[in-house]
Structures are given as structure tokens and as C-alpha cells.
Amino acid sequence: MPTLTLKFKDKPIGDYHLQKGLSLTIGRRKNNGVVIDNLAVSGHHAKIDSVGDGFVLIDLQSKNGSFVNEQIINSHWLKHGDVINIGKHSLVFKYAEDEPMPDDSSDKIEKTMVMDTSQYRTMVEKSKPDIPKPLIRQNDEGATGGLAFLAGGNGNIKLTRNITRIGKHPESDIIIKGLWVGKTALTISKRPDGFYLSYVGGISKPKVNDKTINRATILNDLDIIDIGPTKLQFHELNPDKTRFLKIKKHIKTPAAEAR
Amino acid sequence: MIVIESAGITDIGKKRQGNEDALFLNDALGLYVVADGMGGHRAGEIASQLVVDTISKYIRQSANNGDAAPNFNPDKSLSREANILRAGIYLSNRVVHEASLENEDCRGMGSTVSAVYFTQGTLIAANVGDSPIYLIRDGQIKLLSKLHTVLAEQQALNPAHAKELGMEFRHVLTRAMGTEDSVKVDIYEIQCFKDDILVISSDGLSDKALPEEILTLVNQNGLKTACQRLVKLANDRGGDDNVTAIVLKVKMVKNARLSLDRMLTTAKRFCCRLFASKRT
Numbered sequence: 001m002p003t004l005t006l007k008f009k010d011k012p013i014g015d016y017h018l019q020k021g022l023s024l025t026i027g028r029r030k031n032n033g034v035v036i037d038n039l040a041v042s043g044h045h046a047k048i049d050s051v052g053d054g055f056v057l058i059d060l061q062s063k064n065g066s067f068v069n070e071q072i073i074n075s076h077w078l079k080h081g082d083v084i085n086i087g088k089h090s091l092v093f094k095y096a097e098d099e100p101m102p103d104d105s106s107d108k109i110e111k112t113m114v115m116d117t118s119q120y121r122t123m124v125e126k127s128k129p130d131i132p133k134p135l136i137r138q139n140d141e142g143a144t145g146g147l148a149f150l151a152g153g154n155g156n157i158k159l160t161r162n163i164t165r166i167g168k169h170p171e172s173d174i175i176i177k178g179l180w181v182g183k184t185a186l187t188i189s190k191r192p193d194g195f196y197l198s199y200v201g202g203i204s205k206p207k208v209n210d211k212t213i214n215r216a217t218i219l220n221d222l223d224i225i226d227i228g229p230t231k232l233q234f235h236e237l238n239p240d241k242t243r244f245l246k247i248k249k250h251i252k253t254p255a256a257e258a259r
Numbered sequence: 260m261i262v263i264e265s266a267g268i269t270d271i272g273k274k275r276q277g278n279e280d281a282l283f284l285n286d287a288l289g290l291y292v293v294a295d296g297m298g299g300h301r302a303g304e305i306a307s308q309l310v311v312d313t314i315s316k317y318i319r320q321s322a323n324n325g326d327a328a329p330n331f332n333p334d335k336s337l338s339r340e341a342n343i344l345r346a347g348i349y350l351s352n353r354v355v356h357e358a359s360l361e362n363e364d365c366r367g368m369g370s371t372v373s374a375v376y377f378t379q380g381t382l383i384a385a386n387v388g389d390s391p392i393y394l395i396r397d398g399q400i401k402l403l404s405k406l407h408t409v410l411a412e413q414q415a416l417n418p419a420h421a422k423e424l425g426m427e428f429r430h431v432l433t434r435a436m437g438t439e440d441s442v443k444v445d446i447y448e449i450q451c452f453k454d455d456i457l458v459i460s461s462d463g464l465s466d467k468a469l470p471e472e473i474l475t476l477v478n479q480n481g482l483k484t485a486c487q488r489l490v491k492l493a494n495d496r497g498g499d500d501n502v503t504a505i506v507l508k509v510k511m512v513k514n515a516r517l518s519l520d521r522m523l524t525t526a527k528r529f530c531c532r533l534f535a536s537k538r539t
Contacts, residue, residue, distance in 0.1 A: 074423055161336045
């Protein structure tokens with residue numbers, strides 16, 4: 001069976017043998033399997049459970065956390081040579097030389113797997129933080145954008161499509177006027193990190209905050225888009241951001257002056 | 260019209276017994292697909308191959324049929340081509356799901372899918388699972404797909420909690436192809452430009468290489484060598500999983516509606532005629 005070697009600053013202090021079917025607790029209190037007398041270590045800091053052929057290190061919600069190979073962990077399947085760090089002490093997990101190690105492929109979590117949806121929901125539910133903060137699911141519909149006409153048109157347009165085409169062409173999603181404006185002058189498309197404006201065609205190129213766009217640019221909240229005689233303002237319609245926006249609007253004039 | 264050059268390879272890696280990744284690339288069709296299968300024995304291979312085959316067949320058919328409407332009720336917020344790709348993904352999800360129900364050995368198999376489909380002037384990126392699609396433009400690399408893993412979704416919801424979850428959850432998917440009878444796809448459609456580069460890979464690469472490293476490798480090499488270097492990089496760092504990479508480059512974008520070109524040619528023609536008439 002594998003051994004744990006307790007070390008302090010690379011000096012070995014003691015060896016502990018792990019046994020199949022038994023748990024080993026690690027902590028500051030005397031009733032632990034491995035006692036580490038240090039204030040950085042919680043009373044019951046972590047434990048190692050025997051599961052199947054392998055061993056799992058589980059952090060017992062310790063104050064300073066448990067680390068394996070310098071990564072903070074909640075639970076971790078121990079492999080030969082893993083170094084557990086608890087406070088300033090370290091524990092090295094090693095199998096004996098002639099001992100068969102559990103098959104690595106049995107370590108399912110390393111492989112890609114799909115979580116059962118119901119299982120996932122309960123897990124998310126369970127792992128809610130202690131702070132009573134509602135976990136709002138950020139659905140795709142929530143984070144959208146909108147355009148408001150400042151000139152060359154009226155009203156607001158919500159960007160509901162994945163790609164919104166703007167131009168002179170009668171089939172465009174937003175039809176604008178202007179002699180030099182292209183049939184499809186520009187498109188606005190949704191991407192994982194926000195909305196992007198791309199120039200497509202026409203002599204008149206779009207400008208975002210007075211900067212001419214030759215290819216594509218990300219749109220930020222309240223950016224002003226110029227295309228021919230048309231002026232549009234981009235708004236982020238994110239539930240979180242809208243609140244923020246209102247505050248911003250109140251202080252808009254002094255802030256703009258300061259800039 | 261868009262002209263694309265592409266290269267793609269898949270490699271078993273260093274630790275696995277079989278290759279559960281599958282890929283499809285066709286420059287004429289403008290379709291590129293990577294699928295990363297999962298499930299015991301050979302089921303993962305079957306799932307990913309089914310996904311790739313079904314999507315490519317469906318897209319080819321739709322491209323030949325011209326204006327024939329997609330089978331599934333279309334999403335009005337998407338363009339026609341995006342709806343076709345979406346329908347292809349839905350179809351392959353159903354195919355994999357049915358196969359997993361029919362065959363005892365394949366029960367519970369699934370796959371990720373990441374597909375890029377080019378239209379007249381845009382590119383459509385769609386994905387289910389954690390195979391990333393990167394867009395390299397203006398010297399920057401950006402993710403053009405959503406990662407459907409517990410870790411990534413928690414990060415969006417509650418970053419503090421995601422840190423507690425630990426790295427083991429980065430491989431746990433929240434959705435996949437074939438595990439249920441319906442699936443939700445994330446689709447993005449963006450304008451494409453000359454010299455845009457896209458990298459579609461399986462998590463065997465993205466686990467081992469940072470986006471910036473991929474960017475440097477792709478910038479310094481030709482498409483084919485870039486693919487080989489990417490796979491080599493992943494294998495040099497352990498090769499724990501199968502590695503697949505497609506690298507494609509947009510060589511030319513010809514916009515039929517580009518009025519500047521048209522105006523210049525009309526002006527030229529007009530001048531020619533003017534001169535010609537003066538001479539006579």
C-alpha cells in the first residue's frame with residue numbers, strides 16, 4: 001500500500017501507511033491520523049479516503065486550503081509522486097516500488113465525460129456559496145445589445161439576430177440611406193465576448209467613436225457609430241449592466257468634462 | 260466568394276489506446292468539423308465519426324439543393340446558412356442518440372462538435388462541448404465558441420466558486436451530442452476578412468497549449484507545418500488525450516456588392532467610351 005511522507009521544509013518528519021478501506025484524516029487536533037501541529041492547519045484539515053483501488057484527498061473546508069502539486073483542490077485522486085501541501089508542511093504520496101498502481105484510465109474525471117443534467121443541477125445547488133447571493137443563470141437572451149438612432153432615423157433597435165446587416169439594400173435588417181453607403185455597409189455580430197462591428201462594403205466606411213473601421217472592432221457600451229449621414233449609439237442590454245448604465249448616465253456630464 | 264486554404268490532422272496522443280477524435284475539412288464546401296467522442300470501448304470513435312459524417316453529408320446535400328428549406332423549424336434570429344448548419348447538428352445529435360439506444364455497446368456514448376461553415380461573406384461557428392474554435396485576426400487570438408464545461412459555466416456564474424471546484428471539472432461537460440434526444444447549440448456568425456485564420460481543435464490541444472502559444476505557432480508556420488507543430492507540442496507535454504487540429508486561412512474574399520470596385524470599372528468603361536467617341 002502507498003505511503004505518505006510528512007515533510008517540513010524538505011526535512012522528513014514521519015511516514016504514514018495508507019490502507020485499503022480505511023480513511024486517514026489530517027489536521028492540527030490530536031485525534032487525526034496525521035497530526036500537524038501548526039496554526040496554519042485547521043483542526044480537521046483534510047482526509048484521504050480509499051475509493052476502489054485508488055485514494056482520494058478531500059479538503060474538509062479548511063481555512064487555508066489544501067494543495068496538490070501547487071494547485072488548490074477540493075478533492076483529488078492521488079497519483080504516484082503527488083505532493084500535498086498543507087500549511088507549510090508537505091506530504092508526498094508514493095507507492096512502493098514493486099506495487100501495482102491503479103490503472104490511470106480508471107480515473108474517469110481525467111477523461112471527458114458528460115454530466116447528467118439532473119446531477120449537475122443538484123451539484124450546482126449544493127455548491128452554492130454560503131453568502132445568500134442568488135445564482136442567476138446568465139441565459140443568452142439576457143446579454144444582448146441595442147442600437148439607438150441619433151440621426152438618420154428614429155427609435156431603438158434590439159440586436160436579436162446573431163448577425164445584423166445594415167445597409168441600403170431593401171433586405172437589410174436595418175435600412176439606412178446615404179449616397180456612398182454600401183448595399184450592405186456593415187454587420188454587427190454576436191461573439192462569445194461581445195458584439196463586433198464589421199465593415200462590409202461601400203465607399204463610406206463606418207466610424208466608431210470617430211475612428212474609421214477598415215475591418216472589425218468590438219463594440220463597447222455607448223459607442224457611437226457613424227455611417228454616412230446616419231448616427232447610431234450602441235447599448236449593452238445586459239441585466240447587470242443596465243443598472244450600471246443608469247448610474248453612469250447621471251454622472252455623465254461631469255465625467256465627460258473631466259475627461 | 261471566399262477562397263480558403265486548410266490543413267488538418269488528428270493524432271492518437273501518447274496515452275490513449277484509440278483515437279476518439281474525428282475531423283472533416285472541405286475547402287470547396289467551406290465546411291470544417293472537429294468532433295471529440297467519448298464513451299467506453301470503441302463507442303467514442305463511433306459517436307464522433309457519426310457526427311462528422313452526418314453533418315458533412317447534410318451540408319453537402321443542402322448546398323446542392325439550393326433553396327430547399329431546412330427540415331427543422333428554423334430559428335428566425337439566424338441566417339439561412341446558419342439554420343442549415345444548426346439543422347445538421349440537430350440531425351447528427353439524433354443519429355448518435357438513436358445509435359446509442361439501439362446498440363448495447365454504445366450506450367451513453369457522446370461527442371463534442373465544433374463546426375465552421377463559410378457563406379458568401381461570413382463564417383458561421385457552431386459548437387457543443389469543449390472543442391475550441393479560435394479566430395486569429397489582426398494578431399490577436401479570440402475564442403469563437405462557448406465551452407460547455409462545468410468549470411467554464413461556473414466561471415461565468417460565480418468566478419469565486421469556480422476556483423474552488425478544482426481542475427478536475429474542466430473535463431466534465433454540461434452538454435454533448437447524442438446523450439439526449441435534443442441538444443442546444445451555440446452559433447455565432449461573423450463577417451470574414453482576408454487573412455483571417457481559424458483553428459479548430461479538440462481539448463487534447465487546448466489543455467496543453469495556451470491560446471497565445473497557438474497564435475505564435477500558427478503565425479510562424481505554414482498551415483500544414485502549423486498543424487504538425489501543434490500536435491507535437493501537445494504530445495511533448497504529455498499527450499494525455501487524442502489531439503486534433505484544423506488550421507484554415509481565408510485567402511480571398513470577393514464581395515459581389517463591393518461598390519467601390521464596381522464604380523471604378525463603370526467609370527473606366529465610361530471614360531473609354533468617351534475617348535472612343537471623341538476619336539471617331
